[in-house]
Amino acid sequence: MGKRLEGDGRGGVEQDLLRHDCSIGEILKQRGVSRRDFLRFCSAMTAAMALPASFAPRVAQALDQVKRPTLVWLEMQSCTGDTEALLRSANPTVAEIVLEILSVDYHETIMAAAGHQAEGALDKAIADFKGNYICVIEGSISTKDGGIYGTTGGKTHLERARQVCGGALATIAVGTCAAYGGIAAASPNPTGAVGVMEAVPGTTVINLPGCPVNADNLTATIVHYLVFGKIPALDSHGRPLFAYGKRIHDNCERRPHFDAGQYVEQWGDDGHRKGFCLYKMGCKGPATFHNCPSQRYNEKTSWPIAAGHPCAGCSEPHFWDTMSPMYKRLPNVPGFGIEQTADKIGLGLVVGAGAAFAVHGALNALRRDKEPNEDTREG
Amino acid sequence: MSNQPKFKRYIWELPVRWCHWVNMACIVILSVSGFFIGNPVSFGSSASDFTMGWIRFIHFTAAYLFAVSVMSRVIWSFIGNKYSSWREFFPLMTDAGRKKTVRMLRYYLLIDKEVPETVGHNPLATAAYVVLFGIYSVMILTGFALYAQHAPQGSMHKALGFMYVLFSDQGMRLAHHISMWFIFGFVINHIYSAWLMDIKEHGGEISSMFSGYKFTVKKEE
Ligand code: HEM
Numbered sequence: 001m002g003k004r005l006e007g008d009g010r011g012g013v014e015q016d017l018l019r020h021d022c023s024i025g026e027i028l029k030q031r032g033v034s035r036r037d038f039l040r041f042c043s044a045m046t047a048a049m050a051l052p053a054s055f056a057p058r059v060a061q062a063l064d065q066v067k068r069p070t071l072v073w074l075e076m077q078s079c080t081g082d083t084e085a086l087l088r089s090a091n092p093t094v095a096e097i098v099l100e101i102l103s104v105d106y107h108e109t110i111m112a113a114a115g116h117q118a119e120g121a122l123d124k125a126i127a128d129f130k131g132n133y134i135c136v137i138e139g140s141i142s143t144k145d146g147g148i149y150g151t152t153g154g155k156t157h158l159e160r161a162r163q164v165c166g167g168a169l170a171t172i173a174v175g176t177c178a179a180y181g182g183i184a185a186a187s188p189n190p191t192g193a194v195g196v197m198e199a200v201p202g203t204t205v206i207n208l209p210g211c212p213v214n215a216d217n218l219t220a221t222i223v224h225y226l227v228f229g230k231i232p233a234l235d236s237h238g239r240p241l242f243a244y245g246k247r248i249h250d251n252c253e254r255r256p257h258f259d260a261g262q263y264v265e266q267w268g269d270d271g272h273r274k275g276f277c278l279y280k281m282g283c284k285g286p287a288t289f290h291n292c293p294s295q296r297y298n299e300k301t302s303w304p305i306a307a308g309h310p311c312a313g314c315s316e317p318h319f320w321d322t323m324s325p326m327y328k329r330l331p332n333v334p335g336f337g338i339e340q341t342a343d344k345i346g347l348g349l350v351v352g353a354g355a356a357f358a359v360h361g362a363l364n365a366l367r368r369d370k371e372p373n374e375d376t377r378e379g
Numbered sequence: 380m381s382n383q384p385k386f387k388r389y390i391w392e393l394p395v396r397w398c399h400w401v402n403m404a405c406i407v408i409l410s411v412s413g414f415f416i417g418n419p420v421s422f423g424s425s426a427s428d429f430t431m432g433w434i435r436f437i438h439f440t441a442a443y444l445f446a447v448s449v450m451s452r453v454i455w456s457f458i459g460n461k462y463s464s465w466r467e468f469f470p471l472m473t474d475a476g477r478k479k480t481v482r483m484l485r486y487y488l489l490i491d492k493e494v495p496e497t498v499g500h501n502p503l504a505t506a507a508y509v510v511l512f513g514i515y516s517v518m519i520l521t522g523f524a525l526y527a528q529h530a531p532q533g534s535m536h537k538a539l540g541f542m543y544v545l546f547s548d549q550g551m552r553l554a555h556h557i558s559m560w561f562i563f564g565f566v567i568n569h570i571y572s573a574w575l576m577d578i579k580e581h582g583g584e585i586s587s588m589f590s591g592y593k594f595t596v597k598k599e600e
């Protein structure tokens with residue numbers, strides 16, 4: 001990809017637009033990607049889609065024949081972390097294949113064109129391929145005060161999203177911000193940030209939350225579409241089941257320590273060095289659905305829990321508000337001062353009730369009761 | 380009067396008594412195991428131990444028993460005798476119930492001296508039981524919703540789908556955790572009141588939950 005940025009003439013927005021007629025197999029051959037690398041990529045994608053290995057030849061066959069889809073990538077309120085995750089893949093050949101399949105017709109961060117020329121490319125792509133292009137959105141969409149807190153090319157993000165998602169075959173919301181509003185939507189959410197699904201209701205949206213998105217899951221989603229001709233099955237939060245269908249806690253490599261009763265009690269203690277379970281350090285793995293344990297990040301190098309940090313729950317809706325505090329298992333009790341844990345409040349309640357009834361009992365012991373008479377007596 | 384001869388009356392049928400004590404046993408087991416789930420102690424000395432595994436197994440087994448017991452009591456309130464009927468739990472719906480509630484309240488607040496003797500449930504107690512059954516529902520719904528997440532898209536997960544739409548995971552965890560304390564609050568009140576009314580009514584209040592019989596001056600109609 002780095003090469004394309006330098007403008008060596010092998011890619012580029014304009015040229016890509018012309019090559020929609022070639023199949024992915026042909027493009028890869030032109031690019032000099034070896035058959036072996038291609039097949040390795042197909043097996044990796046088969047695994048990412050949680051399909052049995054025997055599907056790999058089918059994936060390869062389909063990719064050989066299928067046409068590469070038109071794809072536009074819009075930046076909204078974001079840190080560009082998802083683009084970074086995509087571009088920073090360590091393995092050059094696989095990364096090249098990924099970028100070839102994802103080859104984008106419009107991407108504000110990495111395209112060579114700028115200004116009116118860039119906007120022209122977008123208008124052309126969405127007009128020429130209306131109903132057939134895939135839209136990828138990164139970042140949340142501001143809705144407050146007409147959405148003026150986020151604009152690109154003189155249009156608010158909300159307007160752009162309506163325009164581009166409306167004509168798309170499907171929209172992929174990459175990263176937690178695009179999926180659910182993410183960090184920008186954290187309380188008090190000054191810009192009224194929301195995810196794509198909420199901003200543009202009624203369109204087909206696939207959510208790929210994560211901070212950042214795992215590039216493998218993005219590629220696998222698109223490969224899934226290319227191979228099966230339809231978008232993958234989604235869960236109730238709009239996430240593909242192949243990537244978000246299992247809970248981190250249930251696939252975690254530290255799980256044996258959880259079941260055994262071996263926990264990290266303090267940063268850097270003996271248990272931390274030995275790789276014990278991070279439950280007591282505030283791990284949100286029991287509440288988080290993502291394939292991090294198996295897919296990992298950066299070419300399967302590592303992921304937070306493997307690196308000794310508890311899961312922050314970044315791929316769940318509204319995680320910044322609902323998953324905090326990051327290093328405590330349970331949220332603070334709303335309405336009470338911070339640092340008031342549920343146990344402190346509960347204990348106060350119990351002690352208070354105990355004291356009240358002790359006093360009541362003492363007063364009762366002192367008083368003289370009256371027996372009920374025939375009329376007032378119930379039984 | 381306490382020195383009057385009394386008649387024996389069958390009040391609490393077998394299912395009522397069984398549900399009561401099964402619930403109590405379950406709550407004790409669930410609270411102890413739940414405490415260790417919420418504040419785990421590093422009991423394990425090797426990775427092949429299974430202490431948390433067993434604690435959770437106990438919690439979930441008791442949870443199933445508890446859910447069945449609570450549901451059985453609810454069903455019994457439609458088929459059992461009048462003392463166990465669901466109507467008993469809404470005393471404010473009837474005139475007599477409202478009067479009784481006021482008398483009871485005045486007695487508890489140390490205003491009246493006359494003991495409002497009761498054959499079945501006393502109306503303030505039933506009000507507390509309604510709240511308690513609300514807490515039971517919270518425990519069961521949040522508990523099974525958290526539990527079902529080990530098998531997403533399974534039948535339990537699908538049946539409880541509305542829970543995940545309405546509440547966040549961590550919110551459910553917090554509600555599940557803090558509601559345990561609310562149950563403790565109820566239990567303190569409850570045992571105290573049972574003890575108090577046992578002393579004041581001379582009707583065998585506490586033993587009635589074991590035997591089913593209370594002792595009354597008037598004969599059963
Ligand atoms: C009176 C009834 C109950 C009490 C007092 C109770 C208590 C607790 C407590 C204190 C926790 C720890 C919460 C935390 O800090 O994360 C817990 C966890 C849990 N309870 Fe209960 N519970 C009750 C009923 C149930 C029921 C009916 C279920 C249904 C299956 C259930 C399922 C769970 C689950 C799934 C967890 C989380 C376990 C985990 O994440 O490993 N509980 N319970």
Ligand code: HEM
Nearest residue numbers: 395399403406452499500501504508566570573584585588
């Ligand atoms: C976890 C602890 C307990 C809970 C949650 C609990 C809950 C309840 C409930 C819901 C009822 C209504 C019964 C029905 O209609 O089904 C009840 C009645 C009763 N319970 Fe408990 N109970 C607990 C422990 C105890 C203990 C330890 C005692 C004995 C001291 C006791 C004595 C009684 C008595 C005497 C009644 C009948 C009172 C009345 O309503 O007139 N309970 N309890």
Ligand code: SF4
Nearest residue numbers: 249252277278283285
């Ligand atoms: S580290 Fe987190 S996800 Fe892994 S077993 Fe422990 S609590 Fe579960």
